[in-house]
Amino acid sequence: xxxxxxxxxxxxxxxxxxxxxxxxxxxxxxxxxxxxxxxxxxxxxxxxxxxxxxxxxxxxxxxxxxxxxxxxxxxxxxxxxxxxxxxxxxxxxxxxxxxxxxxxxxxxxxxxxxxxxxxxxxxxxxxxxxxxxxxxxxxxxxxxxxxxxxxxxxxxxxxxxxxxxxxxxxxxxxxxxxxxxxxxxxxxxxxxxxxxxxxxxxxxxxxxxxxxxxxxxxxxxxxxxxxxxxxxxxxxxxxxxxxxxxxxxxxxxxxxxxxxxxxxxxxxxxxxxxxxxxxxxxxxxxxxxxxxxxxxxxxxxxxxxxxxxxxxxxxxxxxxxxxxxxxxxxx
Amino acid sequence: xxxxxxxxxxxxxxxxxxxxxxxxxxxxxxxxxxxxxxxxxxxxxxxxxxxxxxxxxxxxxxxxxxxxxxxxxxxxxxxxxxxxxxxxxxxxxxxxxxxxxxxxxxxxxxxxxxxxxxxxxxxxxxxxxxxxxxxxxxxxxxxxxxxx
Numbered sequence: 001x002x003x004x005x006x007x008x009x010x011x012x013x014x015x016x017x018x019x020x021x022x023x024x025x026x027x028x029x030x031x032x033x034x035x036x037x038x039x040x041x042x043x044x045x046x047x048x049x050x051x052x053x054x055x056x057x058x059x060x061x062x063x064x065x066x067x068x069x070x071x072x073x074x075x076x077x078x079x080x081x082x083x084x085x086x087x088x089x090x091x092x093x094x095x096x097x098x099x100x101x102x103x104x105x106x107x108x109x110x111x112x113x114x115x116x117x118x119x120x121x122x123x124x125x126x127x128x129x130x131x132x133x134x135x136x137x138x139x140x141x142x143x144x145x146x147x148x149x150x151x152x153x154x155x156x157x158x159x160x161x162x163x164x165x166x167x168x169x170x171x172x173x174x175x176x177x178x179x180x181x182x183x184x185x186x187x188x189x190x191x192x193x194x195x196x197x198x199x200x201x202x203x204x205x206x207x208x209x210x211x212x213x214x215x216x217x218x219x220x221x222x223x224x225x226x227x228x229x230x231x232x233x234x235x236x237x238x239x240x241x242x243x244x245x246x247x248x249x250x251x252x253x254x255x256x257x258x259x260x261x262x263x264x265x266x267x268x269x270x271x272x273x274x275x276x277x278x279x280x281x282x283x284x285x286x287x288x289x290x291x292x293x294x295x296x297x298x299x300x301x302x303x304x305x306x307x308x309x310x311x312x313x314x315x316x317x318x319x320x321x322x323x324x325x326x327x328x329x330x331x
Numbered sequence: 332x333x334x335x336x337x338x339x340x341x342x343x344x345x346x347x348x349x350x351x352x353x354x355x356x357x358x359x360x361x362x363x364x365x366x367x368x369x370x371x372x373x374x375x376x377x378x379x380x381x382x383x384x385x386x387x388x389x390x391x392x393x394x395x396x397x398x399x400x401x402x403x404x405x406x407x408x409x410x411x412x413x414x415x416x417x418x419x420x421x422x423x424x425x426x427x428x429x430x431x432x433x434x435x436x437x438x439x440x441x442x443x444x445x446x447x448x449x450x451x452x453x454x455x456x457x458x459x460x461x462x463x464x465x466x467x468x469x470x471x472x473x474x475x476x477x478x479x
Contacts, residue, residue, distance in 0.1 A: 039341070046340045049406055053398055056371065186340045186410050248358045248372035257373050258396055261410060268340050 005311065008304040012297055019293035025093070026286035033218070033279035039184065040215050040276040043269050050262060056245060057255050065252075066201060067259045068231045080206030081152050082112055083174075083196060085228070087212035087270055088162035089278040090179040095285040097213060097221065097278060098161040104223035105162075105211040106169065109153050112207075154205070156192060158271065174199075184275060189268035193228075197263060200229045212270040213277035219284065221277035228266055231259055333365050335381055337390065337407045344390070344412050345381075352405055353380040354397055363399055370399040374409060376453040378460050389415050389464060391457040394449070415464025418457050427454035 086105050088098045154172050157163040159179035166173045175195055180188055196208045207229060214224035247254055335352055337345040353362045355377035363370075374395040381388050395409030434447040 042342050043340050045343050046338050046408065049336070049338055049398075050408055053371070053396065053406075053408065056398070245369040245371055248356060248370065251371075253357070254371055254373055254396060257394070261395065261408075264410070265340050 005304055005307045008300055008307065012300045012304065015293055015296050015300065019290055019297070022286045022289040022293065026283055026290060029279050029283035029286060033276065033283050036272070036276040036279050037215070037218075040272045043265075043272055046265065047269065050258075050265065053258065054262070057251060057258065065231075065255060065259060067197070067229060067263070081154055081204065083154050083156065083199065083205040083208040084108065085156045085192060085196065085208065085210045085267065085270075086158065086162040086166070087210065087274040088157070088159035088165070088179070089274070090160045092161065093285060094278055094282040095288075097281040098159075098165075101211060101213050101223040101274075102162065102165045104225065105155075108209060108211060108225055109171075113152070156195060158192070158274075180271075180275075184268070184271055186264060186268050189264050189271055193260075193264040193267045196228060196267075197260065205229070210267060210270045212274040213281075215273045215276040215280065218280045221281055226266060226270065228263055231263060332403065333363065333367075334402075334404045335407070336405065337379075337392075337409065337412055339409050339412050341411070344414070347383065350382045350384075352382075354407070355379070356397065363405055365403050367399050367403075369401050370397075372397050374407060376449060377456045379407070379412070389460045391415070391418060391453070391460040393453050413457065413460075415460045418461035418464070420458065420461045420465070423454060423457045423461055427451065427458055430454050 084105055086101070088101055092098065154174045155162075155166050156175045156177070157166055157173055158177045163173060163176045175192075177192065196205075199205055200208055207227065210226045210228050212224060212226075213221045215221055332348045332350065333352065335345060335347055335349045336343070351362055351364050353360060355375040357373040357375055361372070374392065374397050376393045377391075379390045379392050381390075390412055392407070392409040392412035395407065398406045398408070400406065430447060430451040430453075434444065434451055437443040437447050
């Protein structure tokens with residue numbers, strides 16, 4: 001009995017140590033989360049203003065640019081490949097965050113492999129603030145069994161977890177960036193956007209997607225897909241009348257430069273949202289671990305006390321039995 | 332008065348009423364005064380100045396786009412922008428040196444060369460704005476001292 005109570009005591013101690021670590025990690029994640037969330041919300045006013053600008057550009061005339069829609073004679077060779085920019089975190093212990101976003105990417109690959117034209121299943125919604133494609137038709141844990149598999153796809157991974165997953169799935173990774181979870185700047189998005197734009201314009205890819213975790217609230221993050229190229233931010237012509245606007249040098253030249261920046265910005269926003277999601281998810285995971293540890297400690301303490309009390313009761317009855325026996329002998 | 336908004340992906344730098352704005356564009360430097368007609372133009376990396384209550388304020392910005400809207404409103408969307416007091420002169424100088432070196436090395440590759448040139452221009456503007464901020468504050472301090 002003494003043996004098992006010592007065992008329990010040891011376990012309580014180790015659980016307490018773990019709880020201390022998870023507590024510290026929760027605090028760190030909470031601090032990082034606040035900053036990342038601020039950054040995620042700070043980029044929204046840029047998003048609103050630049051989609052307004054795009055509307056004004058669209059009012060000027062048809063938006064014609066290879067980054068928006070390829071001309072017929074400019075179409076890529078049949079069966080062009082697709083590029084997926086997968087944004088994950090470097091480190092784990094963030095709940096199901098990385099698993100979810102990786103499954104989303106695998107689901108996208110499966111979906112794009114289907115014979116039906118992707119335009120029917122991938123609906124693109126309007127503006128830059130939340131240009132998102134909802135993909136409902138995929139099952140989690142899907143693996144690439146059927147069709148062309150991952151052949152028609154190349155990946156750019158951001159974060160170690162994504163690179164590892166891509167290696168496991170034997171997907172072709174053309175560039176792997178390590179994650180950066182704080183002080184993100186638009187300069188971090190630039191090289192990624194540049195690879196995507198250059199390869200797209202060189203007809204290596206037909207489409208480019210970003211798969212990342214959208215930050216909804218501290219409690220909710222959901223994996224999301226955005227089509228980066230062809231640029232789908234806002235292609236429909238709006239009807240509202242804009243007063244005469246002077247363009248310098250010309251609307252085409254403004255559009256050209258605007259598009260490059262808008263694509264960079266889309267990647268930047270995905271990075272920022274992913275960072276905010278990562279820290280939120282880690283904080284929640286650590287908070288859950290803390291509660292679980294507290295429960296476990298309560299449980300173990302109860303068992304320990306019961307064992308201790310049983311030991312005392314048994315010792316008492318042994319003593320009184322011995323005493324009784326000795327008293328019996330005297331008479 | 333004009334309502335000036337300077338916004339980068341990272342933050343909103345300015346959201347204020349000002350008297351005039353001077354900006355570098357692809358077509359040369361322009362100054363926007365109240366009641367300007369609607370205009371959309373490419374912003375060049377360089378030095379941006381706005382006048383508020385008679386005081387000239389300087390910012391360094393990278394390329395972007397400016398939109399002058401009808402109701403005396405100007406929106407500047409830049410990739411990055413900094414106020415003079417935020418720029419560390421020493422670091423800006425180092426960055427300029429790096430850009431200059433890169434430019435000298437990359438003269439054969441046209442694409443890298445243009446990028447390096449753009450980088451150098453941006454760093455030069457930052458340096459200029461930082462120096463201007465310094466002298467301005469000095470002058471302000473001196474004149475303040477004289478008044479006392």
